[in-house]
Amino acid sequence: MRYLPKSPADREEMLREIGVDSIADLFATIPAEYQLTRDLKVPRQHSESEIIDRFREFAENNATGYASFLGAGAYRHYKPVIIDSLVLRGEFLTSYTPYQPEISQGTLQAMFEFQTMICELTGMEIANASMYDGSTGAAEAMMMAVRVTGRDQAVIARTVHPEYREVIATYAQHQEIPIAEVGYAANGRVDMAALDAAITSETACVMIQSPNFFGTIEDVAAIAEMAHAKGALLIVAIAEAVSLGIVKPPAEADIVAMEAQSFGVALSYGGPYCGVIACKEKFLRQMPGRIVGETKDMDGKRGYVLTLSTREQHIRREKATSNICTNQALVAMMVTIFLTVYGKQGLRELAEHNLAKAAYLKGVLSADAKVLFEGAPRFHEFVVETPAGAVETNEALLAQKIIGGLPLAKWYPELGPNASLWCATEMTTRKQMDAAAEALRAVAATELTRA
Amino acid sequence: MAYPANYKYTKEHEWISADGTAGTVGITDYAQSSLGDIVFVELPKEGDTLEAGKIFGSVESVKAVSDLYSPVSGTVTAVNGELKDAPEKINDDANGTWMLKLDLKDASELDGLLSAEQYEAFVSEETGH
Numbered sequence: 001m002r003y004l005p006k007s008p009a010d011r012e013e014m015l016r017e018i019g020v021d022s023i024a025d026l027f028a029t030i031p032a033e034y035q036l037t038r039d040l041k042v043p044r045q046h047s048e049s050e051i052i053d054r055f056r057e058f059a060e061n062n063a064t065g066y067a068s069f070l071g072a073g074a075y076r077h078y079k080p081v082i083i084d085s086l087v088l089r090g091e092f093l094t095s096y097t098p099y100q101p102e103i104s105q106g107t108l109q110a111m112f113e114f115q116t117m118i119c120e121l122t123g124m125e126i127a128n129a130s131m132y133d134g135s136t137g138a139a140e141a142m143m144m145a146v147r148v149t150g151r152d153q154a155v156i157a158r159t160v161h162p163e164y165r166e167v168i169a170t171y172a173q174h175q176e177i178p179i180a181e182v183g184y185a186a187n188g189r190v191d192m193a194a195l196d197a198a199i200t201s202e203t204a205c206v207m208i209q210s211p212n213f214f215g216t217i218e219d220v221a222a223i224a225e226m227a228h229a230k231g232a233l234l235i236v237a238i239a240e241a242v243s244l245g246i247v248k249p250p251a252e253a254d255i256v257a258m259e260a261q262s263f264g265v266a267l268s269y270g271g272p273y274c275g276v277i278a279c280k281e282k283f284l285r286q287m288p289g290r291i292v293g294e295t296k297d298m299d300g301k302r303g304y305v306l307t308l309s310t311r312e313q314h315i316r317r318e319k320a321t322s323n324i325c326t327n328q329a330l331v332a333m334m335v336t337i338f339l340t341v342y343g344k345q346g347l348r349e350l351a352e353h354n355l356a357k358a359a360y361l362k363g364v365l366s367a368d369a370k371v372l373f374e375g376a377p378r379f380h381e382f383v384v385e386t387p388a389g390a391v392e393t394n395e396a397l398l399a400q401k402i403i404g405g406l407p408l409a410k411w412y413p414e415l416g417p418n419a420s421l422w423c424a425t426e427m428t429t430r431k432q433m434d435a436a437a438e439a440l441r442a443v444a445a446t447e448l449t450r451a
Numbered sequence: 452m453a454y455p456a457n458y459k460y461t462k463e464h465e466w467i468s469a470d471g472t473a474g475t476v477g478i479t480d481y482a483q484s485s486l487g488d489i490v491f492v493e494l495p496k497e498g499d500t501l502e503a504g505k506i507f508g509s510v511e512s513v514k515a516v517s518d519l520y521s522p523v524s525g526t527v528t529a530v531n532g533e534l535k536d537a538p539e540k541i542n543d544d545a546n547g548t549w550m551l552k553l554d555l556k557d558a559s560e561l562d563g564l565l566s567a568e569q570y571e572a573f574v575s576e577e578t579g580h
Contacts (some may be wrong), residue, residue, distance in 0.1 A: 211466075285491065285493070285511075310511055310512070310513070310514065310516045311516055314515075315515055316515070316516055319516075319518065381544050
């Protein structure tokens, strides 16, 4: 196939065929006042060396040498170099989610391995070949529960990531799914009494996050029992996939929706990330997206096929199970390679490493700040109340190249202006944590003088 | 003949055989052969009410998922449980494999459906033969 630009003669011929005189005639339906008549004023073309210089200049504007204590759904973890060298291979990099899938056996095998590892990690029976991200995965899980149960309401814990809840609300608004939100108890876990009261005979699903937005691990088994007693499904959202290295898989859930960014995907200002949906096998036909299956060909050799795409948008149009008709194949590949490199034992050690770092951070910060929500197990994030406002504190820390915890007042005003969410991962050094604690002490001292 | 004369047919390729107000519904031989290997059938529950011309379930083949439309209105009295584990029975014998039985709300709705002869003509028109 030739990829050649159109010649003036080609254009003439096409215009004649359509029956118009000029390209401008094609835009005649757009009112003149909205038509751009001047030149676009894009910069002149640059040579390759000029472009490289220009981007080098841009790169110098990047902030380097900062210590970051941000988490809240996007986590800094080490990314083994083998991930980039493998995903940049042309066979993987250029293949979009395949529409004629069976000729891409390598891509299908990688997706099959992804699904298998996700099932082992989450304790679910089936997993699809990935979703956009954790938030859309959670929203799709809710709609799946509505289809499975024939009920149309959802109960969601306020400790589910606030931005996931915003995405869910966007979907729910147009699907006409009323949402009831349930608050948290003094230990940072979902308020069980309020949860029990919120679940009705119209509740399709209960959604919690574990570890939740405050870093606290929920009692999944108890919540599952409560949801199931009233015929609702339990959806467990997971924003920090590395936690599964040490936290018990939420096997009591009916659907698990997860963000897998922590597994070898760069932070990249928030995307592209890798969403996951895994569930019990009996919900297979209500699951959005696609599944890769293993089979044998006519010669009895192992082969991979794409199954269930009959329910997707490109075949079933407006009756599709979901309008998510694609997946994050390349990003899912990063996750697959990460999990293969770390392995079961390596992932456990990584999780333990994160836990230890967070314990140290908590120790040094508590000298001058109060750690909230004690009394329930956590992973590597926790809420602290600093002596001064979280925003002001962060400004002072930033001057010392320290990015402090995420101020929470925007989503949890009841926690006050001094509450922020701190995170430590294996990337956080002891030196950085000591420096943060010291900077916090300086802010606290200033605050004392002022008072 | 591929289409029994004592059945009535829809343009969406379902058949219904009725005895008084007791109806039995399936899909036609043409439908099964167009779909190819059927792998899953989604049906309503006993006691559900169906409305003529409205979707009551779906049938999934390796190629596509197609909706099932109710030929008449009524209440489901039985669902063929065999299809859960052996949906291929429809491919083997579409005329003899029923999907559900229902109690017709208004037997006169049958008069609006196609006869075997009309259905056969409709199919050959649709396929251009």
